[in-house]
Amino acid sequence: MEPAVASGIQEPFDLIRLSLSERVFVKLRGDRELSGILHAYDGHMNLILSDVEETVMIVDTESNQTINYAKRKWEMLFVRGDGVILVSPPSRS
């Protein structure tokens, strides 16, 4: 099957492979977001990130609105794959 789109990736993990050594955005369960340099990943989507900025959203349970957020930084981080919702690589355009 030929790739349907110009980028030519064959499977979703190609997107992650092409992002190694690049800064990626990661959305996690529990209203957390990360931005860091991707060093390693596996089939579970376990990740090793460095130079990470973590953003924790403080969400109002009633309205589901983000009312505040807290940021902190990590030098090196292991992320367990089952918490990952979305990974967005840097723009390839």
Added chain:
Amino acid sequence: MASQILPLELIDRCIGSKIWVVMKNDREFSGTLLGFDDFVNMVLEDVIEYETTPEGKKETKLAQTLLNGNNICMLIPGSTGPGE
């Protein structure tokens, strides 16, 4: 032994007709069943999604849709959903 029909055989007989899908959470779907696989991932057409929210029931119309089997709780053959 009495003649048996496998659960998925029943679902197979529903292909082409309306089916009502109740999820493990507060979500339901109705639509025409086009097909399914061993995981009971389902392809539906002319779908209505019913969502129970604090603000009340919300309906969303969808075209051809692949529904992940992972969170399906019950299937009701021939039914067009809670509006019936």
Added chain:
Amino acid sequence: MDDFPPQPTEQSPPPPPPNQTGSPTDFLKNVVGKKVIVRLLSGVDYRGILSCLDGYMNIALEQTEEHVNGVVTNKYGDAFIRGNNVLYISAAEPL
């Protein structure tokens, strides 16, 4: 004689017309490269062009918009969505 298409043998019935069986695999073959709505169990929607996906329903989307309660909350050039979060994939343009 060479111009005739091969006739189906007696043993094998003619295959069903392609993309007509309606199975999840066929749906996915048809929908790759098209605009889709991916809804997660959390209720968040991702609208974009389906690049590809695998057996775990891991999904790669292009030109992705994140919608929360009908409001665009983020945009991504590319996005990898881990399959365990996916509720459904719905066609957002005619197949």
